[in-house]
Amino acid sequence: MTAQPWIPSVNGLPIDLVTPCAAQVDFAEIAWALSQIHRYAGNARSPVSVGLHTLIGLDLCPLSLRPLWLLHDAHEARLGDWTTPAVDALGAVATEMFGEAFAAQMASVRRALAERHDAVIHRAAGLPLPGIALREAIHTVDLRALATERRDFLRAMPAAVRRPWAIDALGIGPGPKVWRPLPATEVEMRLMACFNTHLPALMPGRAA
Template identity: 65%
Template sequence: MTWMPTVTGLPVDLVHPKAHEVDFAEIAHALSHINRSAGNSREPVSVGLHTLIGLDFCPTASLRAKWLLHDAHEARLGDATSPFKAALTAVAIELYGPEVADQLAVVRHELEARHDGAIYAAAHLPFPDALEAQALKHADLRALATERRDFYTRGPAPRPWAIDDPALGIRPGPKVWRFLPPIEVEERLLACFRTHLPALQRGRRAS
């Protein structure tokens, strides 16, 4: 089975996703219910809430639109945490060697890219260019730093996170965030989609 039903019950092809299957209301719903960090926060931090947090760090309209879509493929594929991906690579190297680990990473990136392609096409947006991709990554790391400050517990001898590298200069945002229930995240996220995505501004179905 290489398809899955959305919240409306309509099927989505996971191997060959298509733009006409994209409904941004469904994406807002799914992202508001998928928790980051495999649920290991004091209060749930959904992918949707992460998206709302990071929007504050995107200074231009074009960047805000593309930020709103940067994790949208997770509405279909789920949120594979960065530590999980690193662990998967490590186990693949142990069992089969670096060549297979590299191939596994290529497959994962290809699957995400197929869904990104369908979603960006449905939004009537081009993919981020190199400078935009760098700015989106910076926003992603600032959102993570904000989430760590506001939602995560650090033990007495915490291991460093990637955002602790002084060379990156990553700082949390000034706004303190608190838990938002999924329905509120969904409504806010859908409102942002309607405001920033060109296709919705032109009347594409969003609900």
Template identity: 45%
Template sequence: MSARPIVMSTISGRPTRLVDPVPDEVDFRDLADTLARIRRFGGAARKEVSVAQHSLIAADCAPDILRPWVLLHDAHEWRMTDIPTPVVKALSAIADEEFEKAGYESGYILRSAIKSMKWRHDCAIHAAARLPMPTPEQRVMIKRADFIALATERRDFCDRQHFRWEAEIEAATPLRRPQRLMSSEEAADRLYDEFRHWLPRFVELRRSA
């Protein structure tokens, strides 16, 4: 007898599988609406910028040919929420300590599990979008756009920081134009409009109409 799947409700009440996600359960309207309600920086920004707006800012930091992938680069947070990088590092450090107490060598399993869950959901979302997973070269460019967006958000939405962040973030040059904070509703609508314009799934639907 198979174990019952671990499921989580979407914003519209639909169930989605968390361990083995499938493309048929991906709803891009739900995805945009949810990302617009998830706050960046673990909610520790003076202005409550959303993951949806971050995705839009990051997309503006990349060439159009890369835009579909950048729009989806944090889409897994639809199911996993935004776990700030320092929190992942802290959890990994605590896991290392706990594993050592139990007689194991390393707590890398936690980091691996988070990475694997992101990958599984990314694969399902990209399949639903009819978009191949990014190549290693594309991943480098996506990460660059992500850092530029992060540097821009730190300048425009956060208080002055009293410590230096990771070197890649400090080295990133923010967008020249200051960003205006969007409401959750505006960010959701704009992100969904971008999905419909750029993702192959919707392009194919327009062509067949």
């Protein structure tokens, strides 16, 4: 029988990857991990962590959406950050090698794995999983955060080799606030404070 794949948390505790459980969810560990994982495969002028991305998007969220926004990338604390272009490239190669049906199956497997972790993280936070309308609202915030990060942290592409971004075709612009780099320790601290403020299970008087 194949052993359960797992990774160690920052505190050295095992996290099961195939069958995750709410008992293994520690939001302090998640805040730490998200403050360390870099977006854009590390290709920003200064590090943009998943945690910083979460803080940028939080500033663009209506109050009612903030708890769910805070968790939208929390599974990456266990599974890492796959950039959207890398996921798209994987699908393109899978289609070339094995056909569209296989590529669709592979995409379903990726989604299912992330959804397993989303489910237990939301349960530990005392939140339901978002429905379709809320997922769309979160996606819109995600794209505005992307536009903000492109403006504030990525180098402008030279005109001679410029390629379009999806956010350009959609007419999505950055938020009004200009962001500067934040140390990972500050991102971790701010993110944990937001968890304590917005996640029902972590609010004063409630057990995590």
